[in-house]
Amino acid sequence: MSNFLxxxxxxxxxxxxxxxxxxxxxxxxxxxxxxxFAHGExxxxxxxxxxxxxxxxxxxxxxxxxxxxxxxxxxxxxNALLLQPFARRKPKLLILFILTIAASLIVQNVILFFFTxxxxxxxxxxxxPHHIGPFLLTGMNLFTIGAAVVVMAAVHVVLKYTKxxxxxxxxxxxxxxxxxxxxxxxxIVRLTWLIDGxxxxxxxxxxxxxxxxxxxxxxxxxxxxxxxxxxxxGIGRPYGAMAGALVIGLAMEISALYIPADYKEAVAxxxxxxxxxLRPSGIFAAPRSSGAAGATA
Amino acid sequence: MTQYLIGLATTGVVLSIxxxxxxxxxxxxxxxDIALFAFVAIxxxxxxxxxxxxxxxxxxxxxxxxxxxxxxxxVAAAVVVAGLLSAAVGAIAxxxxxxxxxxxxxxxxxxxxxxxxxxxxxxxxxxxGLYNIPQPLQGAGTLGADxxxxxxxxxxxxxxxxxxxxxxxxxxxxxxxxSVREDDIASQAFTRNVYVLKLKAxxxxxxxxxxxxxxxxxxxxxxxxxxxxxQETFLIYAALFVGxxxxxxxxxxxxxxxxxxxxxxxxxxPQIGTNASGPDAVRLVLIGLLIVAIxxxxxxxxxxxxxxxxxxxxxxxxxxxxxxxxxxxTGPAARWRRPGLAAAAAPADRGPAVAPTDPGPAAxxxxxxxxxxxxxxxxxxxxxVAAAxxxxxxxxxxxAPALLEVSALAKSFGGVKAVDGASxxxxxxxxxxxxxxxxxxxxxxINLISGFERPDGGRVVFAxxxxxxxxxxxxxxxxxxxxxxxxxxxxxxxxxxxxLLAVPVGAREAxxxxxxxxxxxRRAEAADRARARELLDEVGLxxxxxxxxxxxxxxxxxxxxxxxxxxARPRLVLLDEPQAGVNxxxxxxxxxxxxxxxxxxxTVLMVEHNLPFLESLCxxxxxxxxxxxxxEGSMADLRANAAVVDAYLGQVDPADV
Numbered sequence: 001m002s003n004f005l006x007x008x009x010x011x012x013x014x015x016x017x018x019x020x021x022x023x024x025x026x027x028x029x030x031x032x033x034x035x036x037f038a039h040g041e042x043x044x045x046x047x048x049x050x051x052x053x054x055x056x057x058x059x060x061x062x063x064x065x066x067x068x069x070x071x072x073x074x075x076x077x078x079n080a081l082l083l084q085p086f087a088r089r090k091p092k093l094l095i096l097f098i099l100t101i102a103a104s105l106i107v108q109n110v111i112l113f114f115f116t117x118x119x120x121x122x123x124x125x126x127x128x129p130h131h132i133g134p135f136l137l138t139g140m141n142l143f144t145i146g147a148a149v150v151v152m153a154a155v156h157v158v159l160k161y162t163k164x165x166x167x168x169x170x171x172x173x174x175x176x177x178x179x180x181x182x183x184x185x186x187x188i189v190r191l192t193w194l195i196d197g198x199x200x201x202x203x204x205x206x207x208x209x210x211x212x213x214x215x216x217x218x219x220x221x222x223x224x225x226x227x228x229x230x231x232x233x234g235i236g237r238p239y240g241a242m243a244g245a246l247v248i249g250l251a252m253e254i255s256a257l258y259i260p261a262d263y264k265e266a267v268a269x270x271x272x273x274x275x276x277x278l279r280p281s282g283i284f285a286a287p288r289s290s291g292a293a294g295a296t297a
Numbered sequence: 298m299t300q301y302l303i304g305l306a307t308t309g310v311v312l313s314i315x316x317x318x319x320x321x322x323x324x325x326x327x328x329x330d331i332a333l334f335a336f337v338a339i340x341x342x343x344x345x346x347x348x349x350x351x352x353x354x355x356x357x358x359x360x361x362x363x364x365x366x367x368x369x370x371x372v373a374a375a376v377v378v379a380g381l382l383s384a385a386v387g388a389i390a391x392x393x394x395x396x397x398x399x400x401x402x403x404x405x406x407x408x409x410x411x412x413x414x415x416x417x418x419x420x421x422x423x424x425x426g427l428y429n430i431p432q433p434l435q436g437a438g439t440l441g442a443d444x445x446x447x448x449x450x451x452x453x454x455x456x457x458x459x460x461x462x463x464x465x466x467x468x469x470x471x472x473x474x475x476s477v478r479e480d481d482i483a484s485q486a487f488t489r490n491v492y493v494l495k496l497k498a499x500x501x502x503x504x505x506x507x508x509x510x511x512x513x514x515x516x517x518x519x520x521x522x523x524x525x526x527x528q529e530t531f532l533i534y535a536a537l538f539v540g541x542x543x544x545x546x547x548x549x550x551x552x553x554x555x556x557x558x559x560x561x562x563x564x565x566x567p568q569i570g571t572n573a574s575g576p577d578a579v580r581l582v583l584i585g586l587l588i589v590a591i592x593x594x595x596x597x598x599x600x601x602x603x604x605x606x607x608x609x610x611x612x613x614x615x616x617x618x619x620x621x622x623x624x625x626x627t628g629p630a631a632r633w634r635r636p637g638l639a640a641a642a643a644p645a646d647r648g649p650a651v652a653p654t655d656p657g658p659a660a661x662x663x664x665x666x667x668x669x670x671x672x673x674x675x676x677x678x679x680x681x682v683a684a685a686x687x688x689x690x691x692x693x694x695x696x697a698p699a700l701l702e703v704s705a706l707a708k709s710f711g712g713v714k715a716v717d718g719a720s721x722x723x724x725x726x727x728x729x730x731x732x733x734x735x736x737x738x739x740x741x742x743i744n745l746i747s748g749f750e751r752p753d754g755g756r757v758v759f760a761x762x763x764x765x766x767x768x769x770x771x772x773x774x775x776x777x778x779x780x781x782x783x784x785x786x787x788x789x790x791x792x793x794x795x796x797l798l799a800v801p802v803g804a805r806e807a808x809x810x811x812x813x814x815x816x817x818x819r820r821a822e823a824a825d826r827a828r829a830r831e832l833l834d835e836v837g838l839x840x841x842x843x844x845x846x847x848x849x850x851x852x853x854x855x856x857x858x859x860x861x862x863x864x865a866r867p868r869l870v871l872l873d874e875p876q877a878g879v880n881x882x883x884x885x886x887x888x889x890x891x892x893x894x895x896x897x898x899x900t901v902l903m904v905e906h907n908l909p910f911l912e913s914l915c916x917x918x919x920x921x922x923x924x925x926x927x928x929e930g931s932m933a934d935l936r937a938n939a940a941v942v943d944a945y946l947g948q949v950d951p952a953d954v
Contacts, residue, residue: 094327103585105581105582106586109585117573117574224408266413273389277392
């Protein structure tokens with residue numbers, strides 16, 4: 001039983017990182033509708049930026065800020081330089097998907113060029129695990145969970161109560177209609193990508209720390225787990241993404257108690273395929289509504 | 298040096314075969330497949346364990362089988378297993394999934410497979426991989442040691458694959474596949490089972506990838522799970538974009554360019570500092586930029602997909618139009634000379650002309666009935682119906698049997714009851730209108746009848762068969778064809794290909810027929826081509842027959858849609874607002890075409906908002922409001938009907954009516 005609870009504890013940490021990685025993807029997909037294959041590279045960029053800062057200081061707040069900024073810049077440029085010019089030509093969805101693959105190749109290999117393919121490791125201060133209730137968590141684990149809660153709350157407030165959030169939901173519902181009513185939807189899309197990058201870059205930092213080693217494929221290796229959480233929660237539904245991240249994170253860590261831990265990603269992929277087959281619009285969607293339409297829950 | 302050049306050539310040739318597999322999946326069928334290299338890997342592993350001697354390592358190492366089988370047996374096994382696995386993956390992933398989800402599902406499959414092969418060591422020795430995989434003809438002279446003879450084998454395999462794809466591309470199968478890529482909804486409306494077609498493409502592509510995998514394993518003689526990341530598949534995509542998606546020769550050129558050319562050139566990039574991956578990184582960044590540039594400047598690639606050229610053997614139309622048996626009481630020549638679509642639409646002349654040259658069941662059984670002499674097949678009967686209508690416009694076809702009976706049809710979307718117990722009848726040979734205010738459920742009714750939506754309740758009986766809930770491609774095989782509010786042509790295919798695709802050809806679309814009997818297929822198709830030309834001439838599009846349909850103007854697309862429908866030889870046509878976005882001159886032309894259709898024995902049910910247009914054309918008009926049918930009769934009757942005026946005409950400027 002206590003093993004199981006320990007698993008739940010690790011699951012919460014994984015779910016926190018996953019939520020931070022998934023919610024921005026879902027947010028972007030609700031507005032810009034692009035299945036972003038380069039989303040993993042945004043995380044990678046954040047992780048490497050944090051690594052550069054980590055070489056000089058072990059202040060996790062500075063590292064977090066650097067990671068978020070790097071992710072934000074990469075995501076913003078990816079949209080502004082690549083996707084938006086193509087999107088103006090109204091291409092097929094798959095062409096945009098393929099462009100994000102090209103973006104992924106470019107970003108990943110620029111990082112490979114400058115940082116080599118060697119695994120790097122963050123120098124983190126030793127942090128003995130604390131017993132918190134039934135869980136056994138390090139300071140970094142607690143920081144991760146806390147950060148996830150704060151960011152999720154912030155996303156909620158922005159979506160629900162700010163003018164930007166309202167405009168964003170309007171663009172998500174119908175970009176054309178929003179444009180007619182005077183919302184600058186391209187600007188909303190650009191801002192959404194920026195926010196996407198800020199959160200995802202930060203998630204990359206946490207991912208890099210938690211996985212112990214850092215390579216240029218760290219984000220790409222995590223991409224399908226992120227898609228699993230996003231699709232489970234219903235693509236384009238930020239709140240669903242939070243729930244999806246929780247389900248996938250817990251499933252991965254708890255399964256590791258019973259089957260070899262090497263297969264825990266396979267558990268996530270299996271859940272992904274099952275969701276796509278049985279409820280492609282996500283487990284929290286009404287059965288007949290289309291997940292792609294992207295109502296923000 | 299020789300060995301080096303032979304090595305480069307072999308790499309290019311083998312990866313070209315792999316790329317041709319992707320060309321079928323993505324280039325022809327439009328399947329965004331990310332798992333391509335998983336099937337290459339399966340081919341490689343299967344070839345290896347079939348040709349290798351039994352494993353000497355004790356468990357948990359080692360590998361399965363170890364049959365010491367000859368080269369060809371190993372290749373055959375690789376192709377078969379890759380094909381079977383493609384069938385399994387495709388059957389799951391192609392079900393009802395959006396294109397991008399399909400890609401993600403295939404990626405999940407590829408990663409799961411890599412994980413299982415890496416972790417479960419008794420299968421293919423896990424991450425260690427397999428070594429000393431046999432390469433044929435290695436001992437034969439110096440050229441054999443350099444791999445020269447093996448290169449010859451690979452070239453033969455490549456030429457064989459190119460030949461196969463060349464035959465399939467132009468065959469009815471290839472055309473149907475490309476139609477699915479261009480617009481799968483339209484393909485369903487014209488009898489194509491999109492799911493099965495896509496599955497066939499996926500399996501065919503998987504077999505070719507498996508062949509490439511077997512040859513790759515024999516070439517590098519070692520294989521492990523590190524060699525086939527999704528990145529490998531993306532490089533093949535890059536090769537396709539560069540060379541020309543859908544063009545087999547372009548695919549080979551693109552593959553040599555990306556996998557050999559760029560690879561070799563970037564080898565000379567000096568290593569900077571201690572970063573051993575530097576040149577690799579530069580190469581992949583360049584390829585990424587190349588993909589972007591080519592999609593921006595020349596998305597069709599260096600060699601675009603070839604356009605189907607319209608040729609008739611000898612180009613002597615008469616030869617193919619004369620029914621050889623002379624079975625019909627009305628002379629074919631007489632019918633030929635009769636002007637107007639009615640003549641071209643007469644659904645009798647193809648059957649006998651084609652039957653002798655086409656051994657397979659040329660059309661599905663349900664259709665042969667239509668052609669073999671149901672009332673509408675006889676021009677006399679059709680003329681009789683037309684005459685009756687001319688005599689008594691308001692009441693025409695009153696005595697004719699019902700062709701379509703809709704009763705208590707229901708469909709809800711969430712809480713909205715779009716169709717709520719609608720019942721109406723369309724009589725054989727009639728031109729029936731369907732009107733109603735916006736949101737009355739007309740288009741949903743059309744979707745339900747034609748099989749594009751499943752009804753929640755009620756019955757749809759067409760020609761005596763209950764077709765409620767039957768999928769669209771089966772409905773259209775019974776001779777019920779529909780149009781769409783915005784014309785759905787297959788934009789990347791030529792006008793002529795659009796016309797040929799409208800004809801239901803059933804067994805002619807089998808893969809084996811495309812490969813084995815291209816001449817017989819061409820002969821069988823000649824009659825369809827000739828008739829398509831006739832119809833295109835009728836609507837004034839003949840000179841555009843080799844133009845991609847996507848280049849037509851809006852009005853021309855409408856005309857093409859009409860010609861396509863007539864070419865399908867339907868019994869019943871559902872027209873969904875054929876007048877939408879059409880200028881007044883063309884409107885007149887279309888009214889004529891619709892009349893000609895009916896004269897030719899085709900029954901028409903037409904949704905339309907333009908009431909004067911309807912009145913000038915239709916015998917009977919059905920009125921829908923709030924999902925129900927509230928009245929049925931001539932326009933004159935309806936004007937007198939208080940409920941109708943209330944629900945519908947009341948909202949219209951009376952001057953219009």
